[in-house]
Amino acid sequence: MFLANSTSRKLLLTLVFTSLFTACNSPATYPTKTPEPVTLTVFAAASLTDAFTEIGAAFEAANPGVTVTFNFAGSQGLRTQIEEGAPVDVFASANTKEMDALVAGTFIAQDAPRLFLTNKLVVILPADNPAEIASLEDLEKPGIKLVFAAEEVPAGNYSRQALELMNAAYGADFKDKVLANIVSNEDNVKQVVAKVQLGEADAGIVYNSDAVAAPDLQTIEIPIESNVIATYPIAPLIESANAEISESFIAYVLSDEGQAILAKWGFGSKP
Amino acid sequence: MKRRNPRNHPAAPKGYLLWVFLLPSIILLLFFAIPLVALIFRSFTPDFFENALSPQAFQALTLSLVTSSITTMVTFVFGTPLAYLLARWKFKHKAWVELFLDLPVVLPPSVAGLALLVAFGRRGLFGAFLGDLGINLPFTTAAVIFAQIFVAGPLYVRSARIGFEHVDKQLEEAAHVEGANHLQLFYEIMIPLSMRALASGAILTWTRALGEFGATILFAGNLEGVTRTMPIAIYIGFERNLGVALALSVVLIGVSVILLMITKKLETADPD
Numbered sequence: 001m002f003l004a005n006s007t008s009r010k011l012l013l014t015l016v017f018t019s020l021f022t023a024c025n026s027p028a029t030y031p032t033k034t035p036e037p038v039t040l041t042v043f044a045a046a047s048l049t050d051a052f053t054e055i056g057a058a059f060e061a062a063n064p065g066v067t068v069t070f071n072f073a074g075s076q077g078l079r080t081q082i083e084e085g086a087p088v089d090v091f092a093s094a095n096t097k098e099m100d101a102l103v104a105g106t107f108i109a110q111d112a113p114r115l116f117l118t119n120k121l122v123v124i125l126p127a128d129n130p131a132e133i134a135s136l137e138d139l140e141k142p143g144i145k146l147v148f149a150a151e152e153v154p155a156g157n158y159s160r161q162a163l164e165l166m167n168a169a170y171g172a173d174f175k176d177k178v179l180a181n182i183v184s185n186e187d188n189v190k191q192v193v194a195k196v197q198l199g200e201a202d203a204g205i206v207y208n209s210d211a212v213a214a215p216d217l218q219t220i221e222i223p224i225e226s227n228v229i230a231t232y233p234i235a236p237l238i239e240s241a242n243a244e245i246s247e248s249f250i251a252y253v254l255s256d257e258g259q260a261i262l263a264k265w266g267f268g269s270k271p
Numbered sequence: 272m273k274r275r276n277p278r279n280h281p282a283a284p285k286g287y288l289l290w291v292f293l294l295p296s297i298i299l300l301l302f303f304a305i306p307l308v309a310l311i312f313r314s315f316t317p318d319f320f321e322n323a324l325s326p327q328a329f330q331a332l333t334l335s336l337v338t339s340s341i342t343t344m345v346t347f348v349f350g351t352p353l354a355y356l357l358a359r360w361k362f363k364h365k366a367w368v369e370l371f372l373d374l375p376v377v378l379p380p381s382v383a384g385l386a387l388l389v390a391f392g393r394r395g396l397f398g399a400f401l402g403d404l405g406i407n408l409p410f411t412t413a414a415v416i417f418a419q420i421f422v423a424g425p426l427y428v429r430s431a432r433i434g435f436e437h438v439d440k441q442l443e444e445a446a447h448v449e450g451a452n453h454l455q456l457f458y459e460i461m462i463p464l465s466m467r468a469l470a471s472g473a474i475l476t477w478t479r480a481l482g483e484f485g486a487t488i489l490f491a492g493n494l495e496g497v498t499r500t501m502p503i504a505i506y507i508g509f510e511r512n513l514g515v516a517l518a519l520s521v522v523l524i525g526v527s528v529i530l531l532m533i534t535k536k537l538e539t540a541d542p543d
Contacts, residue, residue, distance in 0.1 A: 150507055185493045185495075185507075187488065187506060198393075
C-alpha cells in the first residue's frame, strides 16, 4: 500500500482537502507572467453565482494560464470554512459582518476589504402568481405561503429589516403578520428563488440580482424608504498563495468591465 | 446462504502478512475516527450544555425523534409484506422491483428531495391532485416523514427480506401440512423467526431517518418546530453559531451510537 509509510498522514490530509474543496492550489512560487498554470480559489456569496461565473470566465480569457475556481455558498458558511483552514485566495461576502469577523481573526488584512457592489431587495412571485399578490401589503394576507432566507443569512436578515421599515406604511403589526406566513427559512437566497420558481411558495424576498437571474418570475419593487441595500465587500486572504493574481482579480471586479458584468446581472454599482 | 461457523475460520495471518492487512485497516479506521474525535473535542466548550440543552436543540431533537419513529412504523407496516413477497414469491419483472427499491438508497439525497418535490409538490405530478383534495405536502412535518421514508425505508425492506429468506422452507411446508393458512404462516412462523432481522432493519431505517438531511431541506424546508430536524438545525447552526452546530452534532452522535449498539446486540445475540 502506497500509504503505508511515514508520510501517510500528510498524504491522507492532502487527499481529503483536495477532494473537499476541489481547490488544488498549485505551488505557484512565481505568481505572475509565468507559463505555469495557476488556480485561483474564490469563495463568494451564493447571490454572486451567475455574475462571478461570467467574471471568472472573462478574467481567465484575459489572463492565460489562470484558472478561477469558485465555491458559492452562504457567506456565514464560507466564513466558517475559511476559519477552519480552507485554502482560499479571495473572499467576496454578501455582508460586512462576515468580512469583519475574518479581519478580526487575522485571515484578512485590516485595510484590504473593498466594497464592490450594492444590491437591493425585491419581492418575487411565481409567473402565474397563484396567491394573487398585487402589492407589498398583500404579503400579510393570511394563508399565503412565504419562503424567506433564514434570519442567519444576510438576505434573510435584510428581509426582516425591510419588513420592519414597512411597518411605517402598513401598520405596526405588518411585520409579524408577514412573518406568520413563512413556511420555510431557506439556508441561502438561491433556494428561495428555486422554491418560488417551482411554485411551492407564493412569494419570497430576494436580491434584485436573483430576480434578474430568474426572468420567468414576477417581481414587486420595494420602495427605497423601506428597502435595505446590501453592500458586498471583497478581499484577498493573507495566506493566499497567489497574492498578485488575487489582487488583479479584485481589480478586475472593480474595473469598468467587471462592473458592467455585475450590472448585467442586476447588481448596483460599487458605492 | 448458511450461517458460518466462526470456529471454521482460517488462522489469523502472521508476520509481514499480518501488516499487509493491519496497516490499511488502521489507516482507514483512523480516517473514520479522527473527524468524529475532532468534533467531540471541539464541542467541549463552556457553552456546550447551554447549546446542547437549548430549547431550539430540544425542539429539533424531539421533531427528529418523532418523525423518524413514525417513519420506522410506517415502513414496518408497509415494508414487511413487501419484503415477504420479495423473499418468497417469484413473479415477472421482479428484478425491476428490486432496482426501484435499491435506487433511493444509492441516489444522492438531493436527487431524492427534488424527485419528491416534482412528485408531491404543489405543481407536482401527483401533488396537483392532492392539492385538489386540499392537501399540501411541502413544508409540512408530513413532508419530513415522506423524505425519510423515501431515503431510509428501503434499508428495512432489504433486511427483512434477507431475514425471511433465511427461514427454513421445510418449516413453512410443515405448517402448511398442519393446515395453517398463509396469514397464520406469516404471523406465527415467518415474523417470529425473522424477528432479529426485522428489528435490526427497523433500527437501520430509524438511524438513517434520524440523519436525513438533503431530501428534507429540499422537500420540507426549514421551519422551527415544523420541519427543522436535528441535521437541519446543525446545518443552519453552522451558518450562525459553530458552537451550537458542534453541540447538536455530538448529541446526534450520542443518539446514533445508542441505536447502533442496540442493533449490534440484536445481530450478535444467540440464534434461536
